[in-house]
Amino acid sequence: MARPRIAVHKFSSCDGCQLAFLNLGEALLELSEQVEILHFLEAGMNDPATPVDIAFVEGSLSTPDELERIQQVRANSRYLVTLGACATSGGLQALRNLEGRHDEWRDAIYAQPEYIQTLKEVRPIASAVKVDLELWGCPVNSDQVLAAVRALLFGVSPVDDRDRVCLECKRQQAVCVMVTQGRPCMGPVTRTGCGALCPRFGRDCYGCFGPSETAQTDTLAQRFAGLGLVPDAIARRFLMINSQAPAFLQTGRVFFHTPAGDQDD
Amino acid sequence: MTSRRIRIDVPALTRVEGEGSLRLEVRDGQLIDLGLSIFEPPRYFEKFLEGRDASEVVDIVARICGICPVAYQISALNALESLAGEPLTDWARSMRRVFYCGEWLQSHALHIHLLALPDFLGFDDAVSMAARHPDAVKRGLRLQGLGNALIKLFGGRSVHPVGARLGGFHHAPSPDDVTAIVEKLKAAQPEARDLTHFCAGLSLPDDPQSFICVALHHPDGYAMESGDIRTSEGLTLKAHQFEQHFHEHHKPDSTALWSDLDGQPYLTGPLARLNLNHAQLPAFLQQRLNEIGLSLPSHNMFHSLLARAIEIEWVLHEAIERLSKYLLPPSAHTPLTLTEGVGYGMSEAPRGLLWHRYALGQDGLIKAARIVPPTSQNQARIEADLHRSLTAFGLDQDAEALRLRAEQVIRNYDPCISCATHFLTLEKHER
Numbered sequence: 001m002a003r004p005r006i007a008v009h010k011f012s013s014c015d016g017c018q019l020a021f022l023n024l025g026e027a028l029l030e031l032s033e034q035v036e037i038l039h040f041l042e043a044g045m046n047d048p049a050t051p052v053d054i055a056f057v058e059g060s061l062s063t064p065d066e067l068e069r070i071q072q073v074r075a076n077s078r079y080l081v082t083l084g085a086c087a088t089s090g091g092l093q094a095l096r097n098l099e100g101r102h103d104e105w106r107d108a109i110y111a112q113p114e115y116i117q118t119l120k121e122v123r124p125i126a127s128a129v130k131v132d133l134e135l136w137g138c139p140v141n142s143d144q145v146l147a148a149v150r151a152l153l154f155g156v157s158p159v160d161d162r163d164r165v166c167l168e169c170k171r172q173q174a175v176c177v178m179v180t181q182g183r184p185c186m187g188p189v190t191r192t193g194c195g196a197l198c199p200r201f202g203r204d205c206y207g208c209f210g211p212s213e214t215a216q217t218d219t220l221a222q223r224f225a226g227l228g229l230v231p232d233a234i235a236r237r238f239l240m241i242n243s244q245a246p247a248f249l250q251t252g253r254v255f256f257h258t259p260a261g262d263q264d265d
Numbered sequence: 266m267t268s269r270r271i272r273i274d275v276p277a278l279t280r281v282e283g284e285g286s287l288r289l290e291v292r293d294g295q296l297i298d299l300g301l302s303i304f305e306p307p308r309y310f311e312k313f314l315e316g317r318d319a320s321e322v323v324d325i326v327a328r329i330c331g332i333c334p335v336a337y338q339i340s341a342l343n344a345l346e347s348l349a350g351e352p353l354t355d356w357a358r359s360m361r362r363v364f365y366c367g368e369w370l371q372s373h374a375l376h377i378h379l380l381a382l383p384d385f386l387g388f389d390d391a392v393s394m395a396a397r398h399p400d401a402v403k404r405g406l407r408l409q410g411l412g413n414a415l416i417k418l419f420g421g422r423s424v425h426p427v428g429a430r431l432g433g434f435h436h437a438p439s440p441d442d443v444t445a446i447v448e449k450l451k452a453a454q455p456e457a458r459d460l461t462h463f464c465a466g467l468s469l470p471d472d473p474q475s476f477i478c479v480a481l482h483h484p485d486g487y488a489m490e491s492g493d494i495r496t497s498e499g500l501t502l503k504a505h506q507f508e509q510h511f512h513e514h515h516k517p518d519s520t521a522l523w524s525d526l527d528g529q530p531y532l533t534g535p536l537a538r539l540n541l542n543h544a545q546l547p548a549f550l551q552q553r554l555n556e557i558g559l560s561l562p563s564h565n566m567f568h569s570l571l572a573r574a575i576e577i578e579w580v581l582h583e584a585i586e587r588l589s590k591y592l593l594p595p596s597a598h599t600p601l602t603l604t605e606g607v608g609y610g611m612s613e614a615p616r617g618l619l620w621h622r623y624a625l626g627q628d629g630l631i632k633a634a635r636i637v638p639p640t641s642q643n644q645a646r647i648e649a650d651l652h653r654s655l656t657a658f659g660l661d662q663d664a665e666a667l668r669l670r671a672e673q674v675i676r677n678y679d680p681c682i683s684c685a686t687h688f689l690t691l692e693k694h695e696r
Binding site: 011013015017018042066139232233 | 306308309310316317324325330331334371375379380389390403406407423427430522
C-alpha cells in the first residue's frame with residue numbers, strides 16, 4: 001500500500017503551528033516513514049501543486065494571492081485540515097478587522113502603500129473553501145496533529161474535544177484562579193487542548209484555543225464586570241487571539257471601545 | 266554585445282509569503298542590477314497593539330514569530346519595564362537569561378540541522394539527509410528538543426510560552442524540575458562539542474568581505490537579553506538612541522522595511538555577536554575556537570554556521586551555571602507601577618538585534634508601538650553580500666548553480682525566509 005501523502009501549506013501566520021511537526025524530534029523521522037511529506041517549505045519539501053491525501057493549512061487569508069492559492073490547495077487535497085487559530089478563526093492579526101481602518105493603518109506603516117496588496121479584512125480558511133477538520137490553538141500542539149493524521153488515515157472521525165479549560169483544571173487539580181484570586185480567566189468559555197497551562201501557572205487563561213462548546217460568554221462578561229473590569233477591558237478579554245470566532249466576537253463587540261460610564265458610543 | 270538577464274523568483278515562502286524574489290540583471294558580464302524583494306503579508310501588529318493594556322503586550326508580540334517568541338517577549342518586557350520605578354529581582358533577571366538560552370538552543374539547532382546542513386551535505390531536506398547521516402540529524406533534533414524543554418520549564422510550552430510577565434515570571438519552576446533539566450543539559454555538552462567539530466569539518470566557501478557588525482554588548486558577560494548596542498565602527502548606543510543612527514525605509518518592491526546604520530548596510534546576528542564579544546566567552550570555548558582554527562573577527566559570512574554551533578555550546582554552559590545555583594524565590598515576579606512615557610527595549614534574538622519602542626499612556630494603555638526585527642535589519646547586507654558573492658562565484662555560471670549559491674548566501678543570515686529550503690526558482694531571460 002502506498003504511503004499516505006501529506007502537504008503543509010503556510011498562509012499569513014507566524015510559522016509557530018508548523019513547529020508542531022518540526023518539534024517532534026525523532027518522531028518526525030518516524031512520521032516521514034509512515035507518510036510521504038510532499039510539500040512543507042520549512043522542512044525543505046517544495047511541490048505545492050501535487051495531489052495529497054491530507055493538506056494541513058497554517059495561517060489566515062489576508063491577500064488576494066492567498067484567496068487564489070487556497071482554491072488550488074483545496075482542489076488538490078482529499079482532506080483539508082486547518083492548523084491553529086489563524087487558519088481556523090483568522091487569529092490574532094484579525095484584530096485589525098475590528099477597527100475597519102485597513103487603509104489608514106497601511107498608509108501609517110508603509111511609505112509606499114501602493115505596493116501593499118492586502119485584503120480589507122483577515123479571513124479564516126473556511127470562509128473561502130470547505131474545511132474537513134479544524135485544529136484550534138495558538139499554537140496547536142504535536143499531539144493534536146498526530147491524532148488528526150492517525151484518525152484520518154484510519155478513516156475514523158477525529159475526536160473533537162470541545163470541553164472547557166475548567167474541566168482540564170479539575171482533572172489536573174489546578175486551583176481556580178478566578179475563585180481564589182479574582183482573575184478574569186477565560187477558561188469557562190475556552191476549549192481545552194493546552195492542558196490548562198495558564199491556570200497551572202497561576203494566571204488567567206486568555207482564550208488561545210477558541211470557544212468551547214456552549215460557551216456562556218455573556219454570563220462570563222457579567223462576572224468580569226463583577227470583578228471590576230471596565231467595559232473595554234472586558235472586550236479585550238474576548239477580542240484577543242480568536243477575536244473573529246463568533247461566540248467571542250459577539251460578546252466582545254458589546255463592550256468594545258466603551259469606556260467606563262459611557263456605554264452609548 | 267550579449268545581454269543576459271536573470272530573474273530569480275521566490276514562489277512561496279514561509280514568513281515571506283507569495284512574491285519574494287531576487288532579480289539579477291547581467292549585461293556584458295557585469296552585474297548591473299540586483300534586487301531582493303520580499304513580500305510578507307503585513308499583519309499590522311504595531312497598529313493593533315494600540316489601545317491594549319501594557320500587561321497584554323508580552324502575549325501579543327510573541328505571535329510575531331513562532332520560531333523566536335521569547336525574543337519578542339523579552340524585548341517588549343525590557344521596553345515596558347524601563348517605565349517602572351521598581352527593579353526586577355536578581356532571580357528574575359537571571360532566569361530570563363536562562364529562558365532565552367532555551368530559544369537560542371532550539372533556534373540554532375533547527376537552523377543548522379533542518380535548514381543549513383542539507384546545503385553543505387548535498388541533500389534536498391533534512392529527512393532525506395537523515396537516511397545517510399542519521400546520527401548527525403538525531404543529535405540536532407535532540408539539541409533542538411532540549412532547547413524547547415528549557416523554554417517549557419519557564420513558559421509551559423515552547424511556542425508562544427505563557428510564563429513571562431511584567432516584573433518577572435508567572436511561575437517559578439520547582440527545584441526538582443530544574444535539577445532534572447541540568448542533568449540533561451550536562452549530558453548534551455559532549456554532543457554540542459561534537460557538533461562544533463562536525464560543522465568545522467565541512468567544506469565552507471572561503472569568501473571574506475568587509476561589513477559593519479552590530480550587536481549588544483554587556484560588561485558582565487556575552488550579551489543576550491540586555492546590554493547596549495556596540496558596532497565594529499566603535500559606536501556605543503543606548504536603546505533610546507537607536508533611532509538617531511538606524512533608519513528604516515520602504516523599498517517599493519518589498520513589504521519588509523529596510524534598515525541602515527547612518528546610511529550603511531550592516532550585519533546583526535551570531536557572527537556579528539561573536540566578532541564583537543568573543544573575548545567574553547569562557548576559557549573552554551576560547552580553546553574550542555583555537556581547535557577549529559576560527560580566528561575572530563571573521564569576515565567570512567559562511568562562518569555564521571560555526572558561530573551558531575559555538576553559541577549552542579555557550580548557552581548550554583550558561584544555563585548549567587545559572588541553574589546549578591537555583592533557589593526557589595519567595596515570588597516569581599515583582600509588582601510594578603509603570604509610569605506614562607516612552608519605553609525602549611532590545612535584546613539579541615537568535616538571528617540578531619530586536620528593538621522595540623512603546624508609548625504608554627496614563628491609563629496604562631499602549632498609544633504607539635514600533636518594532637524593528639533582525640531580518641529587516643539584515644536585508645541591505647544580504648543584498649550587498651549577494652552582489653559581491655555572486656560576482657565572485659561567476660556570473661557566467663548556469664542559472665541553477667547561481668540559484669543554489671544565492672540560497673546558501675541568504676541562508677547564512679537565517680532570515681525568516683530561510684525556512685524554505687528551495688526557495689528560489691530561477692527564470693532566465695536572455696536578450
